[in-house]
Amino acid sequence: MPRIADEFEYRFFLSRAYMTDKIERQADVFGQHHPGIYGTEREMTLYYDETNNIRKLRLRENHLNAAKQDNFVLGGIVLLPGQSLGDIHELRKTLYIQPSAKEIKFDLIAKGAFMEALGSEKLERVLKWLLDQDIGIHYLNVNVLHWVILDIIESIVADDEFAESLPFQAELKNELHYIAMRDLPNFLVIMQTYAFPDIPRERTGDFIREVRDFVRANWPKNPNLATMMLRDLLTKAVSLNELAFLVNEQSGQLIDGFDRFFLNRICIFKNARHILDEEKTVQAELARFRLMNGKEAMDISFVDSINVPEVQLSDVVVGLLGRYFTFIENTHCSELIRLRANLTATQKRTLETLGKLISISDEVSNGLLFHVTTLDSNYKNDIFLWGITPSPHLLQR
Structure with a gap:
């Protein structure tokens, strides 16, 4: 089972206090070494998409401006030097995607919430395609409300007392x-x-x-x-x-934007190429920063996904992960155990393939797999994805 990076190793990097005006002018300090994280200095190409970006989260008396606070996920696929996605036209054929569809999107691959999507044979084919090419994935998974609340504890323990x-x-x-x-x-x-x-x-x-x-x-x-x-x-x-x-x-x-999470990925992997789907809001946010690797500008580009199949498959990966991590947050431990024991053959194969993709990504760098969520959610992920015996406290909640 991979050792997944989490917010406790990046807490200072991502804190509100660290996002100062100086950092907005010069960002290469973000690439400093973090204990326990390996492989971040490697050359690779990261392709990105995102899901559940609510842009801003504001407090309105006893409610929030956003009715849903599903986990924000930023991620996609990873290519190492010399790797190729393969013939995307051949993949389209296996997925029975009509020529009129300009690109591969999650909605063409699977429907519904996580458990229904997990049963999609097309989704299984996409993940198997990536695995056969030995292509890894990356993600940053954020429980939005946890991100908001954690500053209470961090502020207390930051005091010497x-x-x-x-x-x-x-x-x-x-x-x-x-x-x-x-x-x-x-x-x-x-x-x-x-x-x-x-x-x-x-x-x-x-x-x-x-x-x-x-x-x-x-x-x-x-x-x-x-x-x-x-x-x-x-x-x-x-x-x-x-x-x-x-x-x-x-x-x-509570949240004024998700730019710090994009910055996290870009600056932790400062020797990588970063290829993002065109999104005006994100482009405007990142334009505020000077992102440097030493004296060289970091390699960042925004592309039209119609022309970049790697970004299209990143949409599929992130669409699945966004549903998965929200499902983990909202499902009790005992129900996770029951559902895992009753997976259909397709669901089981797809889940196993997702686990293998995570494992090969972990071998490259555990920084590719990054969570800002609770310990309970990480435990529940271990239970459902890896079949780990649950902690007794989770069964009692």
Whole structure:
């Protein structure tokens, strides 16, 4: 099973505090080495598409401007030097795509939510085609609400007084997210009351106190050690004078764009070529940055996917992964086990092929497989994709 990179190794790189004006002018510092990540210096070509980009997420009293917050996924296929996609016309024939269709798109390959899409024979053929060519995939998977909430914990453990909690911040974030989702409307009310993510310094203690009281009011039936650590941390943190990553922001604007995630991929793989589907909003966002590898400009281009079959297949890969990771977030552990045990023959083969594509990608670089989500979601991914025995705490939730 691959060791998948996650947000805990990139937390500083992706933090709001790190996206400064200096970085907007000069970005090659983004390519610095991160412990535990390998293969990012290799030459390769990354083709991209995206799904579930809600552009901006804003807080509106006890609700959000976006009705759905499915996982944002940015990714596609990876070609190493000397590799080729193969004859795309031959692939189109095997998929029975009519000549009138200008390009291969996910909607021509599979329909419906994840489990229905997983049963598509055409989807199986596409993934098998990539595997036969030994072509890997890459993705950045973001649980949007987790991304918003995690700054609460990061701001607390960034204070020297709470440095002893730093090694446990993954578990603390996981528990806060789990409890917040138990009553999201009222958690949003607390955030809105305190102008999140621009919490006034003089109201810091009150905000933390309300979050602590919310945790107590939504205490899970089967708490674990991390749950109790979260409660104790919040109790002590009411003494803080500020939350470092939740000041000097725009009130109510939880996410102002997804440019930092594009920057993550581009600058971590600074020796790679990056070929993205034409998208005016993304192009405008990235145009604000000077992206350099030493003295050389990074190799980035935007293309019309009609002319680039590699981007077309990236659309298929991302369409599947967007459905998959949202399915993982929204499905209980016991249901995942049941569904996996009852896969059809096609579903089973397709899932196995996806796992093989992830494995060959991991051999190139585990940085190609990047999650910003909860520990519970990573565990659930292991259960469904790899058949790993679940952690007891997941079965009790």
